[in-house]
Amino acid sequence: MAVNLAELVKGYLTPDILQKAGSFVGESEPATQKAMNGIIPTLIAALANQASTSSGADKLSQMLDAGKYDGTALNNPGSLFSGGETTQKAITQGKDILSLLLGNKTEGLVDQIARFAGIRTGSASSLMALAVPLIMNVLGRQRSTIGQSPSALASLLGEQKSFLSGLLPTGIASFLGWTGYESARARETTAYVEPKRETPSWLVPLLIAGGVVLVALAWLLNRPAPVREIPVAARPAVKMTDLQLPDGMKVSVPEGSFHYSLHQWLAGTTDTTVPKRFVFDNLNFETGSTQLTPESVPTVESLVVILKAYPAVAVRLEGHTDSTGDAAANKKLSLDRAIVVKEIMIKGGIADGRIGTDGYGQEKPVAPNETEDGRAKNRRTELVVEKR
Numbered sequence: 120m121a122v123n124l125a126e127l128v129k130g131y132l133t134p135d136i137l138q139k140a141g142s143f144v145g146e147s148e149p150a151t152q153k154a155m156n157g158i159i160p161t162l163i164a165a166l167a168n169q170a171s172t173s174s175g176a177d178k179l180s181q182m183l184d185a186g187k188y189d190g191t192a193l194n195n196p197g198s199l200f201s202g203g204e205t206t207q208k209a210i211t212q213g214k215d216i217l218s219l220l221l222g223n224k225t226e227g228l229v230d231q232i233a234r235f236a237g238i239r240t241g242s243a244s245s246l247m248a249l250a251v252p253l254i255m256n257v258l259g260r261q262r263s264t265i266g267q268s269p270s271a272l273a274s275l276l277g278e279q280k281s282f283l284s285g286l287l288p289t290g291i292a293s294f295l296g297w298t299g300y301e302s303a304r305a306r307e308t309t310a311y312v313e314p315k316r317e318t319p320s321w322l323v324p325l326l327i328a329g330g331v332v333l334v335a336l337a338w339l340l341n342r343p344a345p346v347r348e349i350p351v352a353a354r355p356a357v358k359m360t361d362l363q364l365p366d367g368m369k370v371s372v373p374e375g376s377f378h379y380s381l382h383q384w385l386a387g388t389t390d391t392t393v394p395k396r397f398v399f400d401n402l403n404f405e406t407g408s409t410q411l412t413p414e415s416v417p418t419v420e421s422l423v424v425i426l427k428a429y430p431a432v433a434v435r436l437e438g439h440t441d442s443t444g445d446a447a448a449n450k451k452l453s454l455d456r457a458i459v460v461k462e463i464m465i466k467g468g469i470a471d472g473r474i475g476t477d478g479y480g481q482e483k484p485v486a487p488n489e490t491e492d493g494r495a496k497n498r499r500t501e502l503v504v505e506k507r
Contacts, residue, residue: 154236190260213248364428423467441494454478
């Protein structure tokens with residue numbers, strides 16, 4: 120009887136482990152579970168592709184032997200997702216194997232998993248990397264039953280296609296070169312066709328007239344604005360000023376704000392020394408999370424507009440927290456927040472290579488943590504211009 124590897128792997132992803140995984144990457148447990156539901160079949164499909172040739176099966180066997188994936192880690196799978204040295208080592212090894220399996224497709228698959236599950240690309244990347252050693256250990260344990268030969272491994276993985284049909288997220292089957300393995304979601308949307316019904320003749324003119332009205336309303340509501348400006352949320356009693364950028368764009372910001380100071384420095388020629396540090400204002404996150412507050416989103420959008428006007432500029436985002444809570448957790452949170460801002464900037468059109476990230480947690484306070492005012496100053500994100 121054929122072995123369903125996807126079901127075996129998912130059997131180790133207990134609610135407790137999913138909670139640990141979600142906590143580690145900063146995502147909710149339901150979103151983490153959905154991501155893993157897409158990641159597991161995707162990686163098994165990639166392994167099946169690898170083992171579809173004799174040389175690929177040989178290489179996969181060597182990976183299992185070199186990584187000592189013999190199933191021992193399955194005795195305590197929670198250690199892979201609990202953070203610390205074991206988790207970091209697993210991520211490093213997982214990313215190395217992903218690179219060997221997927222090559223330049225890795226980034227595209229990470230992006231598809233992130234969109235499928237509604238999580239950040241950084242979270243999807245970490246979860247994919249952590250899923251690799253789990254799957255490899257399941258494979259390693261199966262070798263004790265099927266034998267150690269590459270051909271036995273190829274046979275086991277070749278049997279998985281019948282199990283994976285319908286499990287792969289939309290678009291991933293074709294991305295991996297699998298034809299005829301559409302997703303369950305795609306099948307659900309095509310499984311039922313509404314019977315054709317006759318439309319009464321008197322209703323046709325009425326429908327046409329209604330359609331004309333709807334088109335007119337849509338045009339009125341969606342006609343383009345004459346000038347595109349991206350404002351930062353205005354502050355009470357603060358004078359707003361329009362920044363005219365070198366690429367012709369214009370952005371409205373509070374005078375003396377983070378954006379104003381950054382633009383003045385980039386446009387100036389007197390002080391050109393780098394690195395140059397700027398502290399974000401009006402950039403806040405929901406307490407204890409990586410979720411930007413709604414009023415903070417325009418702050419990042421305006422920064423994107425400015426950086427697009429200065430394409431040679433490279434920056435680093437640094438996250439900082441106050442001293443409340445666990446130091447290690449604070450450090451991770453500060454880095455994750457910097458990554459969230461980076462991801463928004465990338466989606467806005469800034470190249471990944473122009474943006475670095477760091478998280479220092481409570482290590483670099485700028486004010487005493489004994490007062491609320493001091494703690495507020497320490498909870499900050501900084502932009503460091505490294506090249507101009």
